[in-house]
Amino acid sequence: MSEKELGKKWDRCLADGAIKLGTGLGLGIVFSVLFFKRHTWPISLGSGAGLGMAYANCQNDLRSHYLLHKSEKVGCRSAFVRTCVSCCERVEKLTNFVNNCVR
Amino acid sequence: MLRACLRGANATARNHCRRSPGTSLQHCRHYTAGESSSGASKVIATGLLTVSGGVGGTILYAKWDHKFRAAVEKNVPYSDRLLGLALGPAPQDVGLPVKNQVELAQPPSMMEKQVKAPKAKSEKKVKDSAGSPAKEPSPVVTQPAQSIEEMSQEASAEATHIISAISEVPSVPAPCDTEAAAVKEECKECHDHKDTPAAVHPNAESPSAAEPLKERPVEEVAARLAQQDQEEQDILASVSASLEESLASSAKATLQAIGAQEAALQAITQHTHKLKEAMEAEVPPQEKSAQWKDLEAALADRTCSVNDAGTALLKANEALGALRSVIDDSKGLKIAAVHPLVLAAEENLHNMIVDLDKVVTKVQSAESEAKIVSQYSELVNEAKQQFQREVSSLTPEIQANWKGLTGKLSADDLNALIAHAHRRIDQLNRELAEQRVREQIHIDAALEQQKLEDQKALEKAVNTSLQHVKEDARLEQERKLAELREVMEAEMRTQLRRQAAAHTDHVQDVLKVQEQELRAEADQVLSSKMLEQETRYRQLNQEQLDNFTLDMNTAYARLKGMEEAIDSHVVAEEEARRAHQLWLSVEALNYTLKTADADVPTVPLKSAAEAVRDSCHDNDFAMALASALPEESLHRGVYSEASLRARFNSLRSLARRVALIDESHNSLYQYFLSYLQAALLFEDKQEAPPTQLSREDLDPFKLLSYASYCLEHGDLELAAKLVNQLRGEARRVVEDWLTEARLTLETRQVVSLLSAYANAVGLGTTQAP
Numbered sequence: 020m021s022e023k024e025l026g027k028k029w030d031r032c033l034a035d036g037a038i039k040l041g042t043g044l045g046l047g048i049v050f051s052v053l054f055f056k057r058h059t060w061p062i063s064l065g066s067g068a069g070l071g072m073a074y075a076n077c078q079n080d081l082r083s084h085y086l087l088h089k090s091e092k093v094g095c096r097s098a099f100v101r102t103c104v105s106c107c108e109r110v111e112k113l114t115n116f117v118n119n120c121v122r
Numbered sequence: 123m124l125r126a127c128l129r130g131a132n133a134t135a136r137n138h139c140r141r142s143p144g145t146s147l148q149h150c151r152h153y154t155a156g157e158s159s160s161g162a163s164k165v166i167a168t169g170l171l172t173v174s175g176g177v178g179g180t181i182l183y184a185k186w187d188h189k190f191r192a193a194v195e196k197n198v199p200y201s202d203r204l205l206g207l208a209l210g211p212a213p214q215d216v217g218l219p220v221k222n223q224v225e226l227a228q229p230p231s232m233m234e235k236q237v238k239a240p241k242a243k244s245e246k247k248v249k250d251s252a253g254s255p256a257k258e259p260s261p262v263v264t265q266p267a268q269s270i271e272e273m274s275q276e277a278s279a280e281a282t283h284i285i286s287a288i289s290e291v292p293s294v295p296a297p298c299d300t301e302a303a304a305v306k307e308e309c310k311e312c313h314d315h316k317d318t319p320a321a322v323h324p325n326a327e328s329p330s331a332a333e334p335l336k337e338r339p340v341e342e343v344a345a346r347l348a349q350q351d352q353e354e355q356d357i358l359a360s361v362s363a364s365l366e367e368s369l370a371s372s373a374k375a376t377l378q379a380i381g382a383q384e385a386a387l388q389a390i391t392q393h394t395h396k397l398k399e400a401m402e403a404e405v406p407p408q409e410k411s412a413q414w415k416d417l418e419a420a421l422a423d424r425t426c427s428v429n430d431a432g433t434a435l436l437k438a439n440e441a442l443g444a445l446r447s448v449i450d451d452s453k454g455l456k457i458a459a460v461h462p463l464v465l466a467a468e469e470n471l472h473n474m475i476v477d478l479d480k481v482v483t484k485v486q487s488a489e490s491e492a493k494i495v496s497q498y499s500e501l502v503n504e505a506k507q508q509f510q511r512e513v514s515s516l517t518p519e520i521q522a523n524w525k526g527l528t529g530k531l532s533a534d535d536l537n538a539l540i541a542h543a544h545r546r547i548d549q550l551n552r553e554l555a556e557q558r559v560r561e562q563i564h565i566d567a568a569l570e571q572q573k574l575e576d577q578k579a580l581e582k583a584v585n586t587s588l589q590h591v592k593e594d595a596r597l598e599q600e601r602k603l604a605e606l607r608e609v610m611e612a613e614m615r616t617q618l619r620r621q622a623a624a625h626t627d628h629v630q631d632v633l634k635v636q637e638q639e640l641r642a643e644a645d646q647v648l649s650s651k652m653l654e655q656e657t658r659y660r661q662l663n664q665e666q667l668d669n670f671t672l673d674m675n676t677a678y679a680r681l682k683g684m685e686e687a688i689d690s691h692v693v694a695e696e697e698a699r700r701a702h703q704l705w706l707s708v709e710a711l712n713y714t715l716k717t718a719d720a721d722v723p724t725v726p727l728k729s730a731a732e733a734v735r736d737s738c739h740d741n742d743f744a745m746a747l748a749s750a751l752p753e754e755s756l757h758r759g760v761y762s763e764a765s766l767r768a769r770f771n772s773l774r775s776l777a778r779r780v781a782l783i784d785e786s787h788n789s790l791y792q793y794f795l796s797y798l799q800a801a802l803l804f805e806d807k808q809e810a811p812p813t814q815l816s817r818e819d820l821d822p823f824k825l826l827s828y829a830s831y832c833l834e835h836g837d838l839e840l841a842a843k844l845v846n847q848l849r850g851e852a853r854r855v856v857e858d859w860l861t862e863a864r865l866t867l868e869t870r871q872v873v874s875l876l877s878a879y880a881n882a883v884g885l886g887t888t889q890a891p
Contacts, residue, residue, distance in 0.1 A: 109750070
C-alpha cells in the first residue's frame with residue numbers, strides 16, 4: 020500500500036538516526052577519552068556527525084522517488100505511463116461499444 | 123492603515139510647522155484652512171456660474187431653434203421635462219396643417235361638382251363663375267372631406283379637374299331655337315333628356331328638369347311629347363288665327379286708305395285742272411260763274427276727300443300698328459311652325475306699308491302742284507283786283523264791268539285811262555327790268571328754296587325707301603333663314619335615320635355575337651357536365667375494384683401475419699428463455715459484488731463472469747461487456763465502497779501532512795513545514811464540491827474535503843476524480859487507493875451495464891398476460 024511507504028520510511032529514518040547518533044556519540048566519547056584528553060568537542064562532533072549523517076540519509080530516502088537514476092530513467096516512468104494509457108484505452112473502448120449498441 | 127497615514131501626515135505637518143520660526147501650529151493650520159476655504163468658495167462660485175450659464179444658454183437656444191431642442195431632448199435624458207417646464211410643450215410640425223388645408227380644398231371642389239349636378243335648379247347660375255357654387259357647399263362639405271385620406275389627394279385632384287372639365291363643356295345643342303337669351307339653359311336641359319331628340323318645348327321642360335338625372339320611361343316620354351305637340355298645335359292655331367284676323371283687318375283698312383287716297387288724288391287733280399281752266403280760259407260770264415261754282419264744288423270735294431283720306435290713313439296706320447304688335451307677340455312665342463306665318467304676315471305688312479306710302483307720296487305731290495296752281499290763281503286774282511281798284515280810283519264813276527262801257531267814256535277819261543295805262547306800262551316795264559335784274563337772285567333764291575324743299579323731300583323719300591329696303595332685306599333674310607332651317611331639319615332627320623339604321627345594324631351584330639357566345643357557353647357547360655358524369659362513373663367503378671382488392675389484400679396479409687405471429691412466438695419464447703438465463707447470471711454477478719466485507723475484497727468474479735459468458739453466446743454486446751471486466755477483479759475481487767471510504771479517511775490525514783512535498787520541495791525541512799501546516803491549517807471536514815473547479819479549488823486540503831463529502835454521499839467516481847487532482851507526494855500516497863477505486867468503479871460499471879442490458883432484454887421479451 021502506497022500509504023504505508025511513508026510510515027516505513029520514517030521508521031527507517033528514525034532507526035537509522037538512532038543508530039548513527041548512538042554510534043557517533045560512542046565514537047566521540049571513545050575518541051575524547053582516548054585521544055583528546057576528555058574534551059567535549061569530540062563528543063559533540065561525533066554526535067553531530069552522526070545526526071547529520073542520519074539527517075542526510077533520511078532526506079535522501081525520502082527524496083529517492085523523485086531522483087532519476089541513470090539506468091531506470093525511461094523505464095520507470097514509461098511503465099507508469101503505459102499502465103495509465105492502457106486503462107484509458109480500455110475505458111474508451113467500452114464507452115464506444117456502449118454508444119454503438121445504444122444507437 | 124488610514125489612521126497611520128493620517129498620523130504620519132500630521133507628524134510631517136507638525137515638523138513643517140516646527141521648522142517655520144515663530145508661528146504656532148494653530149495659526150498655520152488656520153491660515154491654510156482659510157486660504158483653502160476662500161479658494162474653494164471661488165472655485166465653487168465659478169463652477170456654479172458656468173453651469174448655470176450653460177443651462178440658461180441651452181434653454182434660450184432651444185427656445186429659438188426647435189431642431190436643437192429636439193436633439194437635446196433626444197440625447198440628454200430628462201431634458202425634455204426641464205425644457206417643457208421652461209418653455210412649454212414643444213410645438214407641433216407646422217407643415218402638416220398646410221397639407222391638411224390643401225387636402226380640404228381639393229375634395230370640396232370634387233364634392234361640390236357632384237352636388238351641383240343633381241341640383242338642376244342651380245342651372246340658372248351655371249353661367250356664373252364656378253367659384254360661387256364652391257363657396258356655398260364648402261362649409262357643409264368640410265366635415266366629410268376631413269375623413270378623406272391623404273393618399274387619395276392626387277386622385278381627387280385629377281378627378282376634380284376631369285369633372286370640372288366635363289361640367290363646363292357645352293353639351294350637344296338640341297334643335298332648339300337659337301335665341302340668345304337662354305341658349306345654354308335650354309341646351310343643358312336638352313342634354314339632360316337625351317331621349318327627346320325632337321323639338322323640345324323649354325318652358326314645359328324646366329319643371330321636369332328638377333328631377334334627378336335619370337332616363338324617363340318611354341310611355342312618359344311619349345305622353346310628354348304628345349302633350350307638347352298638342353300645346354304647340356293649340357298655340358299655333360291661336361297665333362295663326364290672330365295673325366289672319368289682324369292681317370285681314372289691316373288689309374281692309376289699308377285698301378280703304380289706299381282707295382281714299384286715290385279718291386283724294388283724283389279730287390285734287392280735278393280741282394287743279396278746273397282751277398287752271400278757270401284761270402286760263404276766256405269764257406263768257408255766265409259760264410264763268412258756273413265755272414266758279416264748279417270750282418268751288420271741286421274744292422269742297424277735294425277737302426272732303428282729303429279729310430277722308432287722312433282718317434282712312436290714320437285707321438290704316440292703327441291697323442298696321444296692331445298687326446305689328448301681334449306679329450311681335452307671335453314672334454315672342456318662339457315656335458318654329460309659327461315662323462312662316464309670321465314671315466308671311468310681315469311681308470304683307472311691309473307691302474301694305476309700301477303701297478300706302480306710295481299713294482301718300484302721290485297725294486302729296488298732287489297737293490303741292492295744287493298749291494302752286496292755287497297760289498298762281500290767287501296772285502292773278504290779286505293783280506286783277508289791284509287793277510280794278512286802280513281803274514276805279516281813276517274813274518270812280520265807271521263801274522267794274524268796263525268792257526261794256528265803250529261809248530260812255532269821254533276823251534279825258536280815255537286820256538287819263540291811256541296815261542294811267544302808259545304809266546302802268548312804264549311801271550310794269552320798270553318792274554320787269556327790275557325783275558329781270560333780280561331775276562337771277564330770285565331764281566337763285568327760288569332754286570335754293572326748291573333745293574331745300576327737294577332735299578327735304580329727297581330725304582324723306584330716301585328714308586322711306588331705306589326703310590323699305592331694310593324691311594325687304596330683313597324679310598329676305600328671314601325667309602332664307604327659314605329655308606335653311608328646313609334644309610337643316612331635313613338633313614338632321616336623314617342623319618338621325620342613318621344613325622338609327624346603324625344602331626339597328628350594330629344591335630343585330632351584337633345580338634348575333636351574343637347568341638354565338640351563349641351557344642358556345644351552353645355547349646361547354648353541357649360537355650363539362652357529361653365529362654363529370656363519366657368520370658364519376660369511372661371513379662365509382664374503380665373504387666369498387668380497389669375496395670375488393672384491398673379486402674383481398676388485407677385478408678391475405680392477416681393470414682400471413684398470423685403465420686408470422688405463430689413463428690415469432692416460438693422465437694420469442696426462445697429469446698425469453700435466453701434472456702432469463704442472462705438475467706439470472708447477471709444477478710449472480712451482482713450478488714458477488716456484495717460479498718465484500720470491510721477490508722476484505724470480494725470473491726473473485728471469475729466464475730460469475732464465466733456463467734454470464736455462457737449465457738450470452740450469440741450476443742456480441744453482452745460478450746464484449748463480459749470480457750471487459752478487469753483481470754484483477756476476476757482473480758482477486760474488488761473492494762467495497764465502505765472499505766474504500768474507511769481507507770480514505772485514514773489516508774486523508776497522511777495526505778494533509780505531505781501536502782507541501784513535491785518534486786522540487788522534498789527536503790526534510792519541507793517535511794517539517796508540511797507537518798506544521800497540516801497541524802495549523804483547519805478546513806471543513808466535508809465540503810460540497812462546486813460544479814466547476816477553479817484554480818483555488820486545486821488546493822489539496824480543499825480537494826480532500828470535497829472528496830470526503832463525495833464519499834460520504836456515495837459518489838465514489840467524483841471522489842476518485844477529485845483525488846486524481848492531487849499532485850506530488852500526496853498523489854504518491856493515495857496512488858494505491860486510487861487504483862483500487864478505479865477497479866471498483868470499472869467493475870461496477872460493467873456489471874451495471876450488463877444488468878441494465880439484461881433487464882432491457884428481459885423486459886423486451888416479457889409478454890404481458
